[in-house]
Amino acid sequence: MDLLVLGGTRFVGRAILTEALTHGWHVTALNRGLTGDLPAAVTSLVADRTDEKQLRAALVGRSFDAVIDTWSGAPIVATTAAAALAGSAERYAYVSSSSVYAWGTHRDEDSPLVDGEASAADGDCPASKRGAELGVIAAFPDAVLARAGLILGPYEDVGRLPWWLARIAKGGAVVAPGRPRRPLQYVDVRDLAGWMLYALTTDLRGPIDVISESGHATTEQLLSSCKDATGSDAEFHWISEADLAAVGVQPWTQLPCWVPEAGEFAGFLEADTSRALAAGLRCRPIVETVADTWVWLQADGWPTQRGDRPTHGLPVELERALLAPQTYPRWRRPT
Secondary structure, three states: OEEEEEOOOOHHHHHHHHHHHHOOOEEEEEEOOOOOOOOOOOEEEEOOOOOHHHHHHHHOOOOEEEEEEOOOOOHHHHHHHHHHHOOOEEEEEEEEEHHHEOOOOOOOOOOOEOOOOOOOOOOOHHHHHHHHHHHHHHHOOOOEEEEEOEEEOOOOOOOHHHHHHHHHHHOOEEEEEOOOOOEEOEEEHHHHHHHHHHHHOOOOOEEEEEOOOOOOEEHHHHHHHHHHHHOOOOEEEEEOHHHHHHOOOOEEOOEEOOOOOOHHHOOOOOOOOHHHHHOOOOOOOHHHHHHHHHHHHHHHOOOOOOOOOOOOOOOHHHHHHHHOHHHHHHOOOOO
16 A cells, blocks of 8 residues: 555654564655654655645655544644545544544434634634544545544553553652543554555545544553553552542643543543444554553653643642542542
């Protein structure tokens, strides 16, 4: 396969490049050439894709078996790229997000969607991802829309799993949110990449929620895997959802990968992903995802925080309030 990756130097794009090369594909990457280095085997096209003239000039005379776009910004950029490649590629895939579903309604791929505009020049993440989807399928009606959920693994530049690893590596008392058996739902970036390559060699098309089954891992398994990977002496103190809320802890960002099981987050991390599993998605164990992420962090150091994502992690003052010695008798390990 002759694959074009739009992006390719960070997280998902980097995983796709690596996986494609492993499969013996010829890989071309188009990006600005400002972040990260491409493997020597990758053909580099340097262009600012937000400039349509630059984009089209870089693509003149080129054709591909398949294209994967990892864009996460303004929909018009993804729309323009798909239009520029119409007639020059056989298959097309876009890394979308499960955030395109209307808040609180996501059950499967048939759930209600947020509004999006293919030509929009800005917007929040849900609207932008949905707008990009519309732009892509306008040019490639049989495109694969990989609606990824929580993505973890090596080269993560969002800061979720890296924060947990860093905090647990420090050892001592660590806030553990909710109940230990709280089910998680996520996808290792390498499993996402591998599945997307597979999808492009089949007749798969349309939206597919590329996420593990709910409960593929639990909060306790995630944190325990971090402890084992780092060799830490961390002691987990399981704090109930009510007590976390009482001190104003923000789910998902201040305690990455976790949200309460009740209230506005009810049903979150519990979507039916049977369509992805039937379409070939296979998810590796959480211990492998965590261990490999720690190895990468030790080798390469912490990545630069993405400017389009909030900083993750529990503020020191909230951690101290939750772990104050006089409060320990109040906590009861949730079941």
